Amino acid sequence: MQDHAPLSCASVQGAVIPLYVVEPDYWRLPDVSRRHWHFIHDCLIELQAELASRGAPLVCRMGRVVEVLEDLRRKFGHIALWSHEETGNDWTFARDRQVSAWCKAHAIEWYQIPSNGVVRRLKNRDGWSALRDKRMAEPVILAPYQLSAAMDVPAGSIPSKDDWMFGESVQSVQSGGRSEGMRVLDSFLKQRANKYMATISKPGVSARHCSRLSAHIAYGTLSVREIEQATKARMAILASDADPAAKSFRKNLSAFLSRLAWRCHFVQKLEQQPSIEFRCMHSAFEGMREPHFNQDFFEAWATGHTGYPLIDAAMRSLHANGWINFRMRAMLVSFASYNLWLDWRQTAPHLARLFTDYEPGIHLSQFQMQSGVTGINTLRIYNPIKQSMDHDPEGKFIRRYVPELSTVSDQWIHEPWRLPEPPPNYAKPLVDHETAIKMARDRIAACRKVPDFIDSARQVRQKLGSRAKQPERRAKVIKDKSQLSFDM
Ligand SMILES: Cc1cc2nc3c(=O)[nH]c(=O)nc-3n(C[C@H](O)[C@H](O)[C@H](O)COP(=O)(O)OP(=O)(O)OC[C@H]3O[C@@H](n4cnc5c(N)ncnc54)[C@H](O)[C@@H]3O)c2cc1C
Numbered sequence: 107m108q109d110h111a112p113l114s115c116a117s118v119q120g121a122v123i124p125l126y127v128v129e130p131d132y133w134r135l136p137d138v139s140r141r142h143w144h145f146i147h148d149c150l151i152e153l154q155a156e157l158a159s160r161g162a163p164l165v166c167r168m169g170r171v172v173e174v175l176e177d178l179r180r181k182f183g184h185i186a187l188w189s190h191e192e193t194g195n196d197w198t199f200a201r202d203r204q205v206s207a208w209c210k211a212h213a214i215e216w217y218q219i220p221s222n223g224v225v226r227r228l229k230n231r232d233g234w235s236a237l238r239d240k241r242m243a244e245p246v247i248l249a250p251y252q253l254s255a256a257m258d259v260p261a262g263s264i265p266s267k268d269d270w271m272f273g274e275s276v277q278s279v280q281s282g283g284r285s286e287g288m289r290v291l292d293s294f295l296k297q298r299a300n301k302y303m304a305t306i307s308k309p310g311v312s313a314r315h316c317s318r319l320s321a322h323i324a325y326g327t328l329s330v331r332e333i334e335q336a337t338k339a340r341m342a343i344l345a346s347d348a349d350p351a352a353k354s355f356r357k358n359l360s361a362f363l364s365r366l367a368w369r370c371h372f373v374q375k376l377e378q379q380p381s382i383e384f385r386c387m388h389s390a391f392e393g394m395r396e397p398h399f400n401q402d403f404f405e406a407w408a409t410g411h412t413g414y415p416l417i418d419a420a421m422r423s424l425h426a427n428g429w430i431n432f433r434m435r436a437m438l439v440s441f442a443s444y445n446l447w448l449d450w451r452q453t454a455p456h457l458a459r460l461f462t463d464y465e466p467g468i469h470l471s472q473f474q475m476q477s478g479v480t481g482i483n484t485l486r487i488y489n490p491i492k493q494s495m496d497h498d499p500e501g502k503f504i505r506r507y508v509p510e511l512s513t514v515s516d517q518w519i520h521e522p523w524r525l526p527e528p529p530p531n532y533a534k535p536l537v538d539h540e541t542a543i544k545m546a547r548d549r550i551a552a553c554r555k556v557p558d559f560i561d562s563a564r565q566v567r568q569k570l571g572s573r574a575k576q577p578e579r580r581a582k583v584i585k586d587k588s589q590l591s592f593d594m
Contacts, residue, residue, distance in 0.1 A: 107153070107160075108248065109331055109332050110190075110329075111331040112217065113249075114248075114249075114250055116188040117254070121162075121255060121256040121257075122162050122253055123165050124164050125165050125174070126150060126264075127167050127168070127171050127174050128166065128172065128271075129168075129201070130271055134195060136455040137459065137464065139273055139458075140267075140275060140278075141428050141459070141460070141462050144462075145280060145281075145282035145325060146325060147265075148281050149282040149284070149326075150164065150264045150571035152266065152283040152284055152285060154261075156284070157253070160249075160250065161253045161255055162254065163255065163536065164264075165259055165261055166263060171204070171205055172204050172208045182256065186216075187205070187209060187216040188217045189219075190218065190220070191219065191220050191226055193466070195383055196380075198372070203567060216566040221326070222329065222330040222331070222370055222373070223237075223369075223374075224362065224467075226377065228378055230569050231572070233372065238370050242335075246266035246332050259392070272322050278462065279427045279428055280429060280462045283327060288376050290317070290318050291333060294318070295336060295337060295340045298314060298317075300354070301358075302317075302358035302361060302362060303357070303358050306433070307432070307434075307497050309430065309431060309433075309497060309498060309503045310414075310502050310506075311425065313427070313431075314432040317362060318429065320463035321462045323369065324465040334363060337362060340359060341359050341360070343489060344359075357575070369465075371572060372467050372468040372471040373467030374570075375470075376471065376580055379569065382470050384451070386479035387474050387479060387482070387566050387570065388562055388563060390559055391553055394479070394549060394553050395447055395448065398446070399449055400447070403448060403536060404446075404453070406536055407446055409425075410422035410425070413532070413534050413536055414490040414494075414536075415519060416434075416490050416491075416493055416497075417441050417490050418504075418508050418533075419503055419507040423507045424438075424457070424460045424461075425460060426507070428462035429463065433493070436488065437474070439473055439477060440477075440488040441488065443491055443546075444543050445536075445537050445546070446536065447542075447545075450473045450477040450479065451474070454473045459470070480566060485550065487547075495520050499525050501516055509531060510529050510532035574581070
């Protein structure tokens with residue numbers, strides 16, 4: 107309700123019907139899961155109470171959005187639709203087009219108001235950053251104090267967390283809802299951010315010192331603008347404190363602000379090019395991995411049985427908690443895409459279902475980037491043994507999630523297959539890292555040899571690439587085909 111321009115604007119026009127539609131077809135998609143529903147459910151329960159206290163109870167319906175809207179139109183005659191602009195997957199985009207067609211057919215106005223820093227109808231990225239910054243500086247809109255409800259609209263009921271419609275049962279750890287989002291933000295800004303950058307890549311401790319706001323942002327319990335402004339306010343207080351700890355805290359918050367901007371940057375990619383859900387950003391990589399898909403490799407990766415301890419611990423911890431840090435996400439994708447040569451279109455839905463914070467714009471862009479199919483990013487191939495030694499040196503995280511290795515000493519925990527007698531109940535490595543990545547590099551280099559590779563990469567960059575780096579540097583890098591690299 108806070109910083110919700112559509113609700114605020116609608117409420118000054120007259121009576122409102124705050125509507126949530128549970129769409130059964132949506133819940134059958136491969137990239138959604140009960141874990142998402144659990145988070146949404148918490149949000150709806152709190153929203154229901156909040157809206158009721160302001161005079162217009164939440165109305166919950168089940169079915170197709172157009173049919174639900176048509177029922178309301180028949181009942182009330184003239185209505186108008188107010189919503190945020192949303193950047194979702196192909197399915198939600200198609201649904202929005204149906205809603206738009208329905209609005210046209212019935213001369214109904216649909217007011218869509220931007221949310222966060224994603225800008226609609228941009229042709230390319232020139233000037234995007236300034237537009238985003240301007241939006242982030244606009245005042246946060248306060249929740250309407252009093253709402254006037256439309257008469258005789260039954261509230262309907264919110265399906266339970268256990269409803270069969272939401273797929274396989276799952277353990278959910280992260281709670282949703284506005285008050286939980288505020289609590290998480292407050293503890294991050296006041297305490298937890300003190301070790302943000304020092305621990306951001308450490309799988310054992312990052313869950314405490316990262317903000318953990320991603321799911322709240324994805325489902326809208328907090329807006330990016332509110333978070334950004336609250337962070338800047340906290341930074342201003344810290345600036346007047348001479349204590350070195352305050353200076354270090356401030357630096358951490360500054361790094362956090364950059365990531366909030368990255369979020370908008372990545373979602374902007376999907377907004378500008380919805381086809382990235384299905385096709386590689388750079389067409390030269392189409393067909394590169396698809397024919398080699400290995401179901402056994404996929405299952406071993408998806409369940410955490412690859413024989414690489416950190417990979418398996420990261421995947422199993424994700425099954426248990428629904429969240430893991432950026433580096434572990436990137437490493438899991440790198441391992442699937444380079445070591446196991448699995449196509450990102452097969453692996454992305456699996457992680458989407460496991461992430462409580464699934465956000466298609468970030469997810470798809472990151473998957474393509476970490477799989478080397480954008481044509482505009484440096485190849486980032488993670489060595490799972492080095493990552494393990496660097497970020498879990500004593501193997502504490504590994505032992506927590508891979509009990510088969512609980513008795514293995516620190517010396518062998520990163521490469522248990524090198525023990526004279528490896529633990530019998532732990533998988534042997536599916537592939538040899540060095541051999542697998544050599545093959546991956548060779549195959550990628552072959553795809554880059556097509557004659558128009560650089561021209562196409564320039565077009566991708568022009569449309570979707572960040573403008574963060576100096577133009578001279580970009581121009582220099584692009585000359586060398588093997589290193590073709592812009593960032594993001
Ligand atoms: C393969 C892959 C898939 C990912 N899928 C998702 C996803 O579905 N949803 C999602 O929210 N994030 C995704 N991320 C980005 C990132 O890992 C998470 O945003 C972050 O780990 C969430 O934890 P946090 O809120 O504590 O992050 P913090 O480090 O506290 O960052 C604050 C916020 O900034 C944004 N952010 C942080 N890192 C990134 C990044 N690298 N790119 C874009 N935005 C970022 C997020 O909104 C995050 O909540 C993905 C990363 C990878 C490598």
